Amino acid sequence: MKVCSSCEEQKPLEDFHKDSKGKEGRRASCKECDLYKKKQKYSLDTDYKEKVRKYQRDRSEHYRDLNKVWYKENREYVREKVRHRYHTIAETRASIKANSAQYRRSKVSAQPPCLGEADKQRIKDIYLLAEDLQLVSGQKYQVDHIIPLRGKKVCGLHVPWNLQVLPEDINLSKGNSYEDSWQSAPRRNKLPPLRLSLFRLPVRCSTW
Numbered sequence: 001m002k003v004c005s006s007c008e009e010q011k012p013l014e015d016f017h018k019d020s021k022g023k024e025g026r027r028a029s030c031k032e033c034d035l036y037k038k039k040q041k042y043s044l045d046t047d048y049k050e051k052v053r054k055y056q057r058d059r060s061e062h063y064r065d066l067n068k069v070w071y072k073e074n075r076e077y078v079r080e081k082v083r084h085r086y087h088t089i090a091e092t093r094a095s096i097k098a099n100s101a102q103y104r105r106s107k108v109s110a111q112p113p114c115l116g117e118a119d120k121q122r123i124k125d126i127y128l129l130a131e132d133l134q135l136v137s138g139q140k141y142q143v144d145h146i147i148p149l150r151g152k153k154v155c156g157l158h159v160p161w162n163l164q165v166l167p168e169d170i171n172l173s174k175g176n177s178y179e180d181s182w183q184s185a186p187r188r189n190k191l192p193p194l195r196l197s198l199f200r201l202p203v204r205c206s207t208w
């Protein structure tokens, strides 16, 4: 037991933070009083507040990066887990369905009303191309929005010149990020390298 120098209450040793310089290897004031003092300082001292906030920001960025790496390495495990939850937990199923419905809706709202029939057909062709590629190669392909529809900083459009066919694993690793490597959105009528290479493949899309 130890008496707190601030509240002067007698408390068990575990109620004091460790401090190698303090008596009995603990701080003079108890954890509760320490927290109270810190909170006071946080609300009064702007420098201290900024320091704490910076620390929290750095830490959250650090963990976000760690999580990203972990997710990349354990993607199959996570997907299996989500799949399992989808089939066993009604609540999860509902929220996943709602999310994908929202995504479908955002596709519609991301389509400018001026989009002509020819462009709408081009969009269909791109989706067909992804299916054809899958058939031909046996690998999974997805249609990707070069600038994501629901990006954090920018939102792309559901228009032919914002679409590209990507192997599924590359597309999933991209997520909703819009980074440097993806910023070279192909200009209208200018095909990105991937599509150019498809001329030799026996695909249905004669427009390519």
Ligand SMILES: [Zn+2]
Residues within 6 Å of the ligand: 004, 005, 006, 007, 008, 009, 029, 030, 031, 032, 033
């Ligand atoms: Zn105390």
